[in-house]
Amino acid sequence: MRTGVSAWLSTVDHKKIAVLYMLTALFFFVVGGLEAMAMRAQLSAPNLKFLSPETYDQIFTMHGTTMIFLVVMPVLVGFGVYLVPLMIGAGDMAFPRLNALGYWLTLGGGFLLYVSFLAGGAPDAGWFSYAPLSEKAYSPHSGMDYWALGLLLLSAGSVIAAVNFVVTIATLRTPGMTIRRLPLFVWITLVNSVLILAALPALNAALVMLLSDRLLQAHFFDPTHGGSPILWQHYFWIFGHPEVYILVLPAFGMISEIIPVFARKPIFGYGFVAASTLAIAFLSFGVWVHHMFAVALGRVFISVFAAASMLIAVPTGVKIFNWAATLVGGSIRFTTAMLFAVAFLLEFTFGGLSGLAFAVVPIDWQLTDTYFVVAHLHYVAFGGIAFALFAGAYYWFPKITGRLLNESLGRWNFWMVVIGFNLTFFVQHILGLMGMPRRVYTYPDLPWWGVLNLISTFGAVILGLGALVFVANLFASLAFGARAGNDPWDAWTLEWAAASPPPPDNFERVPPVRSRRPLWDLKHPESPDWATRGGG
Amino acid sequence: MRQRARLGMAMFLLSEAVFFFMLIAAFVYFRAASLAAAAANLNLGVTAVYTACLMASSFTMWRASATGLRAWLGGTILLGAVFLFGQGSEYLRLFHQKITISQSLFGTTFFTLTGLHGLHVLVGIALLAILFGRRALAVDVVALYWYFVDIVWLAIFAIVYLWTFR
Numbered sequence: 001m002r003t004g005v006s007a008w009l010s011t012v013d014h015k016k017i018a019v020l021y022m023l024t025a026l027f028f029f030v031v032g033g034l035e036a037m038a039m040r041a042q043l044s045a046p047n048l049k050f051l052s053p054e055t056y057d058q059i060f061t062m063h064g065t066t067m068i069f070l071v072v073m074p075v076l077v078g079f080g081v082y083l084v085p086l087m088i089g090a091g092d093m094a095f096p097r098l099n100a101l102g103y104w105l106t107l108g109g110g111f112l113l114y115v116s117f118l119a120g121g122a123p124d125a126g127w128f129s130y131a132p133l134s135e136k137a138y139s140p141h142s143g144m145d146y147w148a149l150g151l152l153l154l155s156a157g158s159v160i161a162a163v164n165f166v167v168t169i170a171t172l173r174t175p176g177m178t179i180r181r182l183p184l185f186v187w188i189t190l191v192n193s194v195l196i197l198a199a200l201p202a203l204n205a206a207l208v209m210l211l212s213d214r215l216l217q218a219h220f221f222d223p224t225h226g227g228s229p230i231l232w233q234h235y236f237w238i239f240g241h242p243e244v245y246i247l248v249l250p251a252f253g254m255i256s257e258i259i260p261v262f263a264r265k266p267i268f269g270y271g272f273v274a275a276s277t278l279a280i281a282f283l284s285f286g287v288w289v290h291h292m293f294a295v296a297l298g299r300v301f302i303s304v305f306a307a308a309s310m311l312i313a314v315p316t317g318v319k320i321f322n323w324a325a326t327l328v329g330g331s332i333r334f335t336t337a338m339l340f341a342v343a344f345l346l347e348f349t350f351g352g353l354s355g356l357a358f359a360v361v362p363i364d365w366q367l368t369d370t371y372f373v374v375a376h377l378h379y380v381a382f383g384g385i386a387f388a389l390f391a392g393a394y395y396w397f398p399k400i401t402g403r404l405l406n407e408s409l410g411r412w413n414f415w416m417v418v419i420g421f422n423l424t425f426f427v428q429h430i431l432g433l434m435g436m437p438r439r440v441y442t443y444p445d446l447p448w449w450g451v452l453n454l455i456s457t458f459g460a461v462i463l464g465l466g467a468l469v470f471v472a473n474l475f476a477s478l479a480f481g482a483r484a485g486n487d488p489w490d491a492w493t494l495e496w497a498a499a500s501p502p503p504p505d506n507f508e509r510v511p512p513v514r515s516r517r518p519l520w521d522l523k524h525p526e527s528p529d530w531a532t533r534g535g536g
Numbered sequence: 537m538r539q540r541a542r543l544g545m546a547m548f549l550l551s552e553a554v555f556f557f558m559l560i561a562a563f564v565y566f567r568a569a570s571l572a573a574a575a576a577n578l579n580l581g582v583t584a585v586y587t588a589c590l591m592a593s594s595f596t597m598w599r600a601s602a603t604g605l606r607a608w609l610g611g612t613i614l615l616g617a618v619f620l621f622g623q624g625s626e627y628l629r630l631f632h633q634k635i636t637i638s639q640s641l642f643g644t645t646f647f648t649l650t651g652l653h654g655l656h657v658l659v660g661i662a663l664l665a666i667l668f669g670r671r672a673l674a675v676d677v678v679a680l681y682w683y684f685v686d687i688v689w690l691a692i693f694a695i696v697y698l699w700t701f702r
Contacts, residue, residue: 094540094544095540095544098544132548159548162547162551163544163547163548164544164552166543166544166547167540167543167544170543171539171540171543183644193547194550195552197547197550197551197553198550198551198554199549199550201552201554201555201558202554202555202558204555205554205555205558205559206558206646208559208652209559209648210560212637212644212648216637216638216645217637217638218637218638218644218647218648219561219638219640219644220644225640226566226569226641227566227641227644228566231562231565235558235562238558259666271560303614315599353623415689
């Protein structure tokens with residue numbers, strides 16, 4: 001039995017690997033957050049020279065790439081790797097060693113991305129690296145090569161994790177855990193894994209083509225030799241838009257677990273949540289061109305994608321109604337986890353509606369490449385995904401560590417993040433409508449631009465401090481937090497039947513599964529779900 | 537355990553299918569610009585022979601996983617190697633005509649697509665060699681991979697060669 005550091009480096013236990021994923025994501029969350037702070041400092045007043053234009057380009061490229069590929073992807077995979085085996089009553093993932101490989105590839109990809117700073121300059125063409133800016137002629141230093149190679153490793157890690165999830169969920173469910181009784185987080189992880197398997201290879205293909213261009217002088221995206229920069233846009237967004245759903249679906253899964261427990265009601269319309277996930281996954285491959293409306297692509301062509309982009313709001317809206325209807329008539333407990341879950345509903349809905357604006361082609365033409373886009377995507381990415389992750393952290397930290405996160409610090413964390421987030425990004429809608437372009441390191445002193453940007457920077461400081469409270473809470477509660485016990489929230493899914501933290505093989509005995517809420521059945525033998533609600 | 541491994545491989549191959557679909561789509565996207573170069577420089581007859589070898593290797597692979605005999609594994613490795621030899625000699629011939637990945641759009645799409653496929657054949661041969669040495673139980677899992685690589689080649693052969701010379 002290895003101990004200490006070598007036990008962590010050599011582990012194939014899904015719980016330890018998951019914690020490695022989460023700690024890695026936490027580290028890069030701090031790094032990406034500091035990059036955001038640097039940008040907001042630069043933008044706090046007109047005509048500042050705090051960052052050079054070149055540095056600013058590198059910082060916003062690395063901020064986006066970091067938050068997407070080194071924070072949200074790893075932390076979501078981490079939650080999945082931790083929870084899926086426990087929720088289906090299994091001892092581990094189907095392929096434990098492959099699981100470890102996926103993590104180490106992810107860490108290697110992060111290392112490659114950041115070593116670029118030492119190797120002549122970080123990538124600087126934005127997180128979607130449009131050609132020909134990303135080509136050798138316009139980005140001659142090696143940053144783009146590190147970007148492409150790093151993303152290839154990260155993508156390989158994600159594909160490996162997705163393969164493992166599908167096989168785990170297909171073959172390792174405890175007896176009685178039928179597909180219609182799967183916890184929604186597991187259901188959504190299954191659909192999401194298929195989405196990863198179908199979408200990430202499009203990125204890989206584009207990256208291989210970009211590397212061929214840069215390192216072997218091929219001409220895929222090089223217009224001077226007949227290549228096509230628009231092909232890069234197509235390939236990137238064929239990956240990129242499903243990727244948006246790959247990032248948000250697991251957040252939906254967490255919300256679908258947390259809201260029912262703290263509303264003391266089973267989820268309203270389980271079948272609708274599951275089916276709308278399938279619809280989102282399917283439609284997500286038919287909307288990528290809405291990132292390219294400003295490219296002259298033909299009226300009929302873009303109309304089809306505009307329609308699909310409106311259509312995908314329907315299954316997403318269905319979920320919002322499911323969660324809202326679960327709240328109605330519930331006896332709600334406002335723990336910090338639940339506060340974040342409810343805030344998620346509001347912020348994500350707002351971000352969804354501002355996103356719907358882009359499906360209207362003329363509005364897109366007006367707003368594309370302005371701060372309205374930045375505001376929209378952060379309402380989805382932070383107000384949506386990050387809020388759900390905060391909720392998930394407060395909800396599952398006790399299971400992972402055996403200790404509760406401090407609720408007083410949790411309130412500070414919550415209110416600072418909510419206030420800071422909305423101050424930062426709400427005003428950016430207005431700046432975008434006024435025409436302020438994104439990705440430019442400074443701006444002239446036009447009426448209101450300076451004061452709105454100052455408000456945004458002020459909000460970012462509050463948001464950053466709120467995030468620091470969260471990090472402090474993690475470490476303080478790990479050392480001094482109250483003991484959680486196996487089931488601190490009186491919850492219903494199988495992970496709460498294991499010890500906190502669970503032993504290496506997870507369960508002494510897996511409770512029988514005869515409905516969607518096996519622990520409810522166990523605690524209420526007088527009125528089990530399988531008798532009163534049907535087995536599902 | 538066998539079922540798990542097969543399902544895992546099938547899921548991996550699903551992602552590989554998308555990967556090759558995108559590369560083939562890129563070839564088709566630039567087809568109009570590279571058609572003349574393709575018709576002038578590719579050799580349909582010779583490549584058809586090597587293609588037949590690769591197809592035959594799917595048969596020997598199937599026998600290897602059905603019977604567990606090493607001779608069939610050896611035959612599969614040999615046929616795969618013959619295919620790679622054929623691809624290598626075609627590359628050399630093109631290089632002598634100064635056609636490279638950087639020379640034209642045809643070179644860019646042709647070498648990227650067939651090169652990545654050849655790399656997959658090479659990985660398949662390495663996997664088969666491991667099976668040949670260790671008589672592991674995973675023959676049917678590697679067989680899935682081998683069939684997939686063969687099917688991808690059929691698609692490439694149809695689009696890059698047959699369509700050019702129709």
